[in-house]
Amino acid sequence: MINIQTPISKEAAESLQVGDRILLSGKIFCGRDAVLPKICQLVEEDRLGEYGIDLEGGVIFHTAVSIAGVGPTSSNKPEIEGSFETLSKAGIRMHLGKGAISQETIDKLEKNSAVFAIIPPVTALLGENTLSQKCVAFPELGMEAFYEIEVKDYPAVIGAAHGKSIY
Numbered sequence: 798m799i800n801i802q803t804p805i806s807k808e809a810a811e812s813l814q815v816g817d818r819i820l821l822s823g824k825i826f827c828g829r830d831a832v833l834p835k836i837c838q839l840v841e842e843d844r845l846g847e848y849g850i851d852l853e854g855g856v857i858f859h860t861a862v863s864i865a866g867v868g869p870t871s872s873n874k875p876e877i878e879g880s881f882e883t884l885s886k887a888g889i890r891m892h893l894g895k896g897a898i899s900q901e902t903i904d905k906l907e908k909n910s911a912v913f914a915i916i917p918p919v920t921a922l923l924g925e926n927t928l929s930q931k932c933v934a935f936p937e938l939g940m941e942a943f944y945e946i947e948v949k950d951y952p953a954v955i956g957a958a959h960g961k962s963i964y
Contacts, residue, residue: 798952804854805890807910815961819914821951825856825893826933827867830876831941833857836934837883845887848934850943852888858916859894862932863940866924869895869916878902885909893953897964903957913957926950 801809803823813819828836839845845852859877860867872878872894881892882905892906892913906913916923926949934943956963 801891803856805856806854807890810890810910810912811959813912813955813958815955815958815963817955817958819953819955821856821891821893821914821953822949823856824945824947825858825951826850826852826889827858827860827862827930827944827946829859829861829870829941830874831938832935832943833880833884834876836943837880839934840883840887848943850933852884855889856891856893857884857889858946859892861940862930862942862944862946867927867946868918868923869893871896872913873898881905881911881913882909885911893951897962898957900962903962904960906957907960912955914953915956915963916951916953923948923951 799819801819801821859870859872873896881902886909890911893916928947930946932942933945936942
């Protein structure tokens with residue numbers, strides 16, 4: 798297992814290989830199909846600072862945050878997969894979710910020094926490893942708002958890196 802701490806440097810992201818098993822710790826962002834297009838719009842309008850959001854070296858977990866906990870949603874939904882390039886250009890080094898993503902998206906990750914990691918859909922396990930959570934943008938979206946959570950030892954497998962995929 799490779800221990801990864803956020804923020805993730807460009808060099809650390811580039812060192813990861815498809816199939817590497819990781820334990821992720823630190824602060825990560827959570828968002829899925831309802832909020833990611835809004836976050837991408839903020840990136841494009843250079844307005845993330847208005848929300849105190851800094852994506853450099855960050856991780857985005859494709860999930861909603863509820864009292865039941867967190868668990869990955871399918872990363873290949875158009876609104877989610879469509880956010881990979883914009884968020885990677887803005888500094889996200891790891892996208893965390895589940896499901897196969899397109900070769901086009903894998904190539905965009907490579908171009909922007911980012912990777913995609915697959916996290917098991919085990920909400921109970923992740924709950925024990927989630928230390929804190931706070932809504933940082935779009936609270937009107939409820940559990941699908943943009944959250945920042947602090948985690949310790951989230952297990953994941955690198956599913957796409959360097960133009961290759963585990964699928």
